[in-house]
Amino acid sequence: MTVATGLAVATEGLTKRFRSGQLAVDGIDLRVPHGAVYGFLGPNGSGKTTTIRMLLGLLRPTAGTASLLGQPMPQGAALALPRVGALVEGPAFHPYLSGWHNLMRLDAADRTARASAAEDRVRGALDRVGLAAAAGKRYRHYSLGMRQRLGIAAALLRPRELLVLDEPTNGLDPQGTREVRGLLVELAGAGTTVVLSSHLLSEVEQVCTHVGVMHRGRLVAQDTLAGLHARGASRAVVGTPRPAVAAAVLDRLGLADVVVHPPGATAELGDHAPQDVVAALVHADVPVTEFRVSGAGLEDLFVSLTGEGFDVNG
Numbered sequence: 001m002t003v004a005t006g007l008a009v010a011t012e013g014l015t016k017r018f019r020s021g022q023l024a025v026d027g028i029d030l031r032v033p034h035g036a037v038y039g040f041l042g043p044n045g046s047g048k049t050t051t052i053r054m055l056l057g058l059l060r061p062t063a064g065t066a067s068l069l070g071q072p073m074p075q076g077a078a079l080a081l082p083r084v085g086a087l088v089e090g091p092a093f094h095p096y097l098s099g100w101h102n103l104m105r106l107d108a109a110d111r112t113a114r115a116s117a118a119e120d121r122v123r124g125a126l127d128r129v130g131l132a133a134a135a136g137k138r139y140r141h142y143s144l145g146m147r148q149r150l151g152i153a154a155a156l157l158r159p160r161e162l163l164v165l166d167e168p169t170n171g172l173d174p175q176g177t178r179e180v181r182g183l184l185v186e187l188a189g190a191g192t193t194v195v196l197s198s199h200l201l202s203e204v205e206q207v208c209t210h211v212g213v214m215h216r217g218r219l220v221a222q223d224t225l226a227g228l229h230a231r232g233a234s235r236a237v238v239g240t241p242r243p244a245v246a247a248a249v250l251d252r253l254g255l256a257d258v259v260v261h262p263p264g265a266t267a268e269l270g271d272h273a274p275q276d277v278v279a280a281l282v283h284a285d286v287p288v289t290e291f292r293v294s295g296a297g298l299e300d301l302f303v304s305l306t307g308e309g310f311d312v313n314g
């Protein structure tokens with residue numbers, strides 16, 4: 001049952017079908033290496049939150065397995081979760097208490113933490129998320145961004161090996177967004193593995209080393225950011241009335257991911273020189289009406305993977 005792994009997060013065939021019949025997560029194999037900042041990217045409703053809830057043991061999978069820091073979930077929750085900081089739909093903060101007192105309450109609930117150092121921990125966590133000046137303000141008077149940052153502060157009350165954050169910059173103003181992103185980069189620099197879900201391609205591009213792309217419950221791509229850039233940057237696009245023959249030529253040349261796409265075919269160009277590809281097509285009597293190397297980058301790649309545009313703001 002244990003997922004044998006040296007990975008910070010790993011799943012095998014992780015699946016969730018809700019009682020309503022909705023297949024929210026459909027057999028995904030996540031691979032998050034230690035030290036990665038993993039962007040879990042996908043449009044709203046693609047299954048990110050459901051996956052994260054399963055990873056944290058908050059929701060039982062219908063099928064498949066998940067492991068967190070080498071522990072099978074949910075069975076190994078007691079061993080794994082103290083090493084994991086999570087932000088998922090915010091912890092239950094008390095509206096009439098200040099940020100400071102809310103964190104003191106959460107800290108007191110952690111029996112493994114030394115009580116005499118509680119004030120230092122809370123001060124440190126509020127400082128890190130830029131809420132020191134608002135520490136005395138009641139939670140109900142916090143803006144959405146401040147609430148989000150308090151949630152992250154709660155996740156940082158003790159040193160964590162892994163942070164799992166569901167849309168951590170959602171609802172933040174540009175300044176708050178920059179602060180949270182900076183904080184994530186800083187934490188990652190100190191060795192913390194970070195998994196963050198986002199529907200913002202630009203956010204994932206800015207802070208992540210690895211990316212998993214969700215679409216309708218399926219993980220349609222998973223790679224390093226550099227690897228995805230390479231895939232997005234260099235596809236050969238051939239226009240021809242003989243797409244099947246063209247595809248066979250591309251395949252024979254060793255191009256990866258050959259797709260027949262009438263009226264033409266496309267494939268990953270990889271290291272191949274465009275002129276060699278054109279020469280081989282012509283040599284094989286493929287009438288080439290168009291040849292180009294698509295270099296439109298990640299956004300186009302994601303559109304081609306998911307059939308949907310991504311929100312590129314933020």
Ligand SMILES: Nc1ncnc2c1ncn2[C@@H]1O[C@H](COP(=O)(O)OP(=O)(O)OP(=O)(O)O)[C@@H](O)[C@H]1O
Pocket residue numbers: 018019020022023024042043044045046047048049050051199
């Ligand atoms: N408790 C539930 N019961 C039934 N269906 C659910 C439940 N929770 C989520 N879903 C459905 O599962 C699908 C995936 O939802 P999920 O919240 O995981 O997506 P998401 O990618 O996190 O999107 P968002 O960013 O909007 O939260 C959606 O179609 C959603 O309506």
